[in-house]
Amino acid sequence: MWRKKGLLLDVNDFQSSGLTSHASIPYAFHLEGNQYRIFFSSRDAQGRSQPYAIDAEIIGEEIKLTGDLVGPLFDMGPLGSFDDNGIMPSSVVRNGNEVWMYYIGWNPQVTVSYRLSIGLAISVDGGQTFKRASDGPLLDRSFLEPYFNTAPFVFKDNEIWRMFYVSCTGWIDHKGRKEPLYLVRQSTSVDGKVWTKPGSIVVDYSDEVESIGRPCVVKHNGVYEIYFSHRMARDYREEQRMSYKIGTALSADAAHWTDFKLDIFKSVPQDWDNHMYEYCHVWVHDNKKFMLYNGNGFGQQGFGFAVMDAL
DSSP states (O other): EEEEEEEEEEEEGGGGGGGOOOEEEEEEEEETTTTTEEEEEEOTTTTTTTEEEEEEEEETEOOOOOOOOOOOOOOOOOTTTTTTTOEEEEEEETTTTTEEEEEEEEOOSSSSEEEEEEEEHHHSSOOOOOOOOSSSSSOOOOSSSOOOOEEEEEEEEETEEEEEEEEEEEEEETEEEEEEEEEEEEEESSSSSOOOOEEEEEEOOSSSSSSSEEEEEEETEEEEEEEEEESSSSSSTTTTGGSSSEEEEEEEEEEEESSSSSOOOOOOOOSSSSSOOOOEEEETTTTTTEEEEOOHHHTTTTTEEEEEEEO
16 A cells, blocks of 8 residues: 655745746656656746756655755747747656656647647756757657647666657537546657657546546566556546546556556545645655655645555
């Protein structure tokens, strides 16, 4: 069972360092030993997401922040590009002597709220600094995926690169607010840059699930375990029962998924995650599974963590 450990990074504690609001979509990148660098996004005074990082250390089943806040790590793209209005780190992978960051690029829209695409930034100094790989996106809407792609989770699985990502299938108008519908697909690549598209559906809609976000996959003891955020499309901001929860499923081959569970947390909610919990990153360290995740307001106060034994 997952044991919630509380808020790890509270935005209020870092306002003097430049954070205005939110610490969203955290990702823990392993440096060495017990040392990690946590990447996340925070919003500036105009509400635009920008990439930040802070170092951390695992001690037993605790995570302690150890370094200074660093960021923004790189600038938003030039006017008119896919990421000219926001950048959110989503997945970070070591590739030889480089560190590759797959991120979400934001564009405001007119008829709906936003358009999202997937970009790539590369670090040649171990993840200290990054440079955008291109002014164009790695994955974007297309003939077979006409709305948007976002929230990639990427890892190298032997000789195959796997990307689990969010694919929007349409928008609805509910009480004057435009809300997206999206599910999780999987794509593969041989080099981490050119991906099969559209990817196959991994987590689909159901009576209880209308939008599925920010996937994360752990391969442990030969079994793939996916974690995902899910909510209903209507009234999820106002009603807790409609809002984000974290689910999971299992697979032996990363293609066929079973044992779906729609709520992994049974512990008492805290004031920062009592309405929603979402956007998790899960990894295994020293025979324990650790999870970073966001709470109310899509990470408005920050991110917390949970731990469980890795059986």
